[in-house]
Amino acid sequence: MNLDFTLEYQEFRAEVRDFLETHKDSAPRMSDRGVRSEKRRAWQKILLEHGYAARTLPKEYGGHGAAPDALKSRIIAEEFSRAKMPGGISGQGINMLVPTLLELGTEEQKQKYIEPTLTGEMVWCQGYSEPGAGSDLAALRTSAVLEGDHFVVNGQKIWTSTAAQADMIFCLVRTEPDAPKHQGISYLLFSMDTPGIEVRPLMTMTGQAEFNEVFFTDVRVPADQIVGQRGEGWMVANATLTHERGMLGDPDAALSRLNSIAEIMQKETVDGAPLMDNAVFRDRLIALQAEVFAMKFNGMRLTTSATQKKSGGMAGMIVKLQGCELNHRLAELAIDVMGEYGILFEDSPFIRDHGMWQTAYMFDLGLIIGGGSAQIQKNIISERGLEMPREPKVAKK
Amino acid sequence: MNLDFTLEYQEFRAEVRDFLETHKDSAPRMSDRGVRSEKRRAWQKILLEHGYAARTLPKEYGGHGAAPDALKSRIIAEEFSRAKMPGGISGQGINMLVPTLLELGTEEQKQKYIEPTLTGEMVWCQGYSEPGAGSDLAALRTSAVLEGDHFVVNGQKIWTSTAAQADMIFCLVRTEPDAPKHQGISYLLFSMDTPGIEVRPLMTMTGQAEFNEVFFTDVRVPADQIVGQRGEGWMVANATLTHERGMLGDPDAALSRLNSIAEIMQKETVDGAPLMDNAVFRDRLIALQAEVFAMKFNGMRLTTSATQKKSGGMAGMIVKLQGCELNHRLAELAIDVMGEYGILFEDSPFIRDHGMWQTAYMFDLGLIIGGGSAQIQKNIISERGLEMPREPKVAKK
């Protein structure tokens, strides 16, 4: 146990701070961070140059080429968070497709797609889930039939974020309908401008359309736009799902949420007394604080594991389940302490913290139940972490 | 909604109170309520005479022969509880075997067993569960092989309460080993004095042996000591399990536990301040109070359903699951408010309420996980109450 940073890392941190200080006026404002924002791309360019985005990706494909260093990555995340500065672009293209191409793409695919994705010129969306294939993703039914040198794609995807703004999609389709379900899937890349694609926004309980439905009608995709071989798509996609874990963001986000609640409780009053004087709410705050600390230290432990190139084991497996739940419960407390003010929404007058709490309360619930739901996370923990047996196969009737 | 009692019931209540006042010196004291206590049997005789035990059972078998009246039953339970007087004997013989015999026994069996069971002369234990057959009770393996005019019983039972004091056992055995598991079981009655029976006390986490293990080695049971036909034992046992629901006891037991906790909190102090001044504990107390009230009113609703000869439906199905859980959580709060004193146990100096809280905390957990565990209760609620499908059969490997 040694929480001090060596001189090398202290210097690195100073370097990051210098960078942030020097470039603070170049960062796009909150309103200017859309996937198509020019300011965002200019900022991304600066980050790429200095190695604060695509840090460990090979130089030949537009990355910074640095050796992986979990501690430096953490320092970058911490300092950007502390300075309230936006980090690099973090869409599904960069976080999921790029690592997949690096691992399984052809040289031509790497050359063609990685660099424009890193710079933000090429925006991707992901076509995995379908209305009938959620937790049972491999049951997907969107079909791709080879006709000459094109696949013809028909079907429907759901939960596709940024579909309306995306240039390209990486998409799972069923190419071998007669094979066992995990062996009949292929992984295609194609332009969202291809004729036959319709995108419909998918409104959620937060009142915003964070996702879309995407419909394919006779969409023609050149046959070489495939990653891996025909029928290997499930394996390719699983490589990508593994990379999804990297998308953790601000390690101390929960702590800063907690501190915001403490601030509300100290500042606001009922019948003249600060909310913090309410012992019951205070007890809940402290109970959550202990959980926040536990997750923070768990994260530090994972960083150390990563610097040692060791698996995080159970400490890593539980992060998503516990993290989402904790954020949801923080929002729940914030709403409860605010009493009637807790039900204000969107841009209502008198709203606190720009309405983030109700939105977070619902969105985090969506994360708990959405893609890779809590139920699935628990299966993973019990099967991979605790080595408990899988559900037995159901007998045919 | 009408919570007043009609004159008939007011008079009945007055009658019960009169009875209790008149006979208060006849009731056995706490230390004198064992299944073999003479005082207990004398008390049972008085109760039988006045119709406060075996109230609705036919006179010809020693019952009181009254028409079933759920409201009168409730009034009896309430008044006995209020007077802190013990009710009638309530072992598994009276509560489970007697209703089963009335429904499925031969006339000879009814004549022979019911009356002595009601008077407390004949004490029964139940031989159902086995180490390998808990929630999957029908998987039981204790065998009974017909040799001439006797069954020869071999095997082991567990969770057998009062086995050491019992005269007789009603016991499930496998008589047709080749039949499907539910169809190979028979229901036998035999004396605990039969050679080849060994009873071993089963100590639990409370530090007491509330249960026993019972071992059978070549135990010879006359072939006519069977209830129902060979292979019908599962059906006979299920009739009995249905009767188990009747064993509810004091309808306001949870409320009186809650009130005891409130008393502790008002009486005892930390650093000079009553425990009740602790807002966090107080909040927990009131939250539990709301649940206690909800269960109390749920019980009143069930009494009304019963007086109308209607099924309680979901209100009835949830009683065991919610009731055990609530009692467990009441004990949990009592322990927490007592701080260090909460860990005192058994006959320790300084112990509160004769040590009932830790014992209840553990014993109620035993009820939650024991015979008809919470998991099984939830299956029943979802399958019978919500009409959700049963678990599908597992495929053979």
Added chain:
Amino acid sequence: MYFGLSEDQIMLQDSVRRFLEAQSELEHVRVYAEGDDALAGQLQNGLMELGVPLVFIPEAQGGLGMGVLEAALIQEMLGRFVAPSAFTPAYGMAVAGLNVGTNADQRNVWLGRIVGGDVVMGVGVTEAVGAREGAGLTLSAGAVSGRASFVMGAETATHFLLAAGDALVIIDRAADGVTETALTTIDKTRKTIMLDLENVTCDVLEGSAQPAVETMINVGRVLLAADSFGAAEMMLQKAVAYAKDREQFNRPIASFQAVKHMCADMAARLEPCRSLLWYAAYAQDNVPEEGPLMACMAKSHISEVGKFIARTATEVHGGMGFTDLMGLHYWFKRIGFNRQLLGGPEKTRHDAAVLQGFSN
């Protein structure tokens, strides 16, 4: 002793249920929520025809003279179908306040106008539950000034019945000096506003305002609990139906033990709430010494169980529960809204402790 509903009560509730089943299906709810008042007005008229606004008004003033239990049974249905109705403030709380807090003349006048339909009350008693920074009304020379926050029933109110310190006053919504600020809340099926008043002429109710305000809060708490109970019951029903319908891994998800147990937990926690609600409502009229305590018990406990069910039923629906497609969020938000108004669970439990002498 009979712990249950009478045949009349069952019939009343069924008639409201049948009406709302037809009038308040999801597509209508979406229209209300998007601010189309025409359809909501149509629903109001239908409820009016059923006599719903009159149930809780005494016969002497031209109402049907029923009690809080009947009002709760109606509100349960309104919650069940997330209907856009100001029944709780306009025909529950306001009527309860006027029954207690005024002299016979004022009572006859105001209840008569409510029965006649030319007056619909909104209510503002939030500050009597707990005043947030700066809020509160003061009365001076027959005029009222200050802020009333989270005033309920703004969708239909022509007048407002407001707690002003130790008094209870009625103002005309159109009076001089009234500034309204519309609030956007999570629940788009009901409308809540802030009122800033500057020397607004008012009718000060004679008689003791304190018990009247308390009665309004008690009745309001019971009715919000009824609304959440109805909404939670519907969410459970929807979750079970969805689970039977939705297949994953070649079997309905209702056959997975984890899903079954989630539904069983919901049912086990919800069912006793029904009896608690009935008793709490019944006690308001029939066991007055227990009325305030039982209002706290029902409000706090059903809020907690409601929240559990709102979340768990959404979880059973998986991603679909999170989208707008199934509209499940209308019920989720309705339960969330009820939880916070007139005192959240911690506040109502605190009140319950005070009522029993457990706290100051």
Added chain:
Amino acid sequence: MYFGLSEDQIMLQDSVRRFLEAQSELEHVRVYAEGDDALAGQLQNGLMELGVPLVFIPEAQGGLGMGVLEAALIQEMLGRFVAPSAFTPAYGMAVAGLNVGTNADQRNVWLGRIVGGDVVMGVGVTEAVGAREGAGLTLSAGAVSGRASFVMGAETATHFLLAAGDALVIIDRAADGVTETALTTIDKTRKTIMLDLENVTCDVLEGSAQPAVETMINVGRVLLAADSFGAAEMMLQKAVAYAKDREQFNRPIASFQAVKHMCADMAARLEPCRSLLWYAAYAQDNVPEEGPLMACMAKSHISEVGKFIARTATEVHGGMGFTDLMGLHYWFKRIGFNRQLLGGPEKTRHDAAVLQGFSN
């Protein structure tokens, strides 16, 4: 930055684990619990040979000079194997108190005697956490009187280190005026007593007692948390092993989704506790400004998670978990005992609030 154990720390913990695996299997635990002190003494001697009592004593006084983290790693193992050891009071809290709360001479004398083995301390600081009716010690003319409740470490103590108002005193267990009352607690693997003192001669520690008592409580809280963590980890492990082994309906119960999810919930809640425990222990020596807060955090949170696991692991075992046959209750009760001593979760959370200026 390195957030994890050093190789030495891992080796230390492993050596204690291996020793206890052999010495503290269930059959031994039963024997200790039934009051057979011989076997417990044998275990003490073994720990002594491993140097366990010395780890936390400074090198200057002949100890190994390790920190609270090492002590916590040892205590975790003692909890894991529900070992009958007074390590927490005798070699954790008492040593921490002597390190802070006295002058160099007294420190040398008492720590020296502890190292030498002729003194073993019990500790009584319950009243400094919260005094129940009538309890508390007063000091007068070098003699101490009153009641110290829930004094820890009675199994091996020759002396007691006691908080007496603003002072910290040591008494000889055999001194005149000492009346002991043995307490029966749920945890039969550790011994706790009441001490009633009447003018008992004592050694009053010079220096400031307040910080010393606080340090004792902080270290005690971390070590009780470590004990519960170790016990909870073992209960989870036993639940998973039992579920894989036990068959119902022709399949191991570990293949039922409900059982799997219970185990996953346990693991998900327990794993972050490990990091919290490490940091809380580490902070006592290395981040003193966070030490008291982190002791509260670890004690309260691990107590809550421990209770959840005690119950859930028992539930996974079904009826077997409730019997004495599997002995699971020794772990259950150990966690229950730790929860209540030196401040339950509500008390430690309150202390955490005070430390952060959130409450008085």
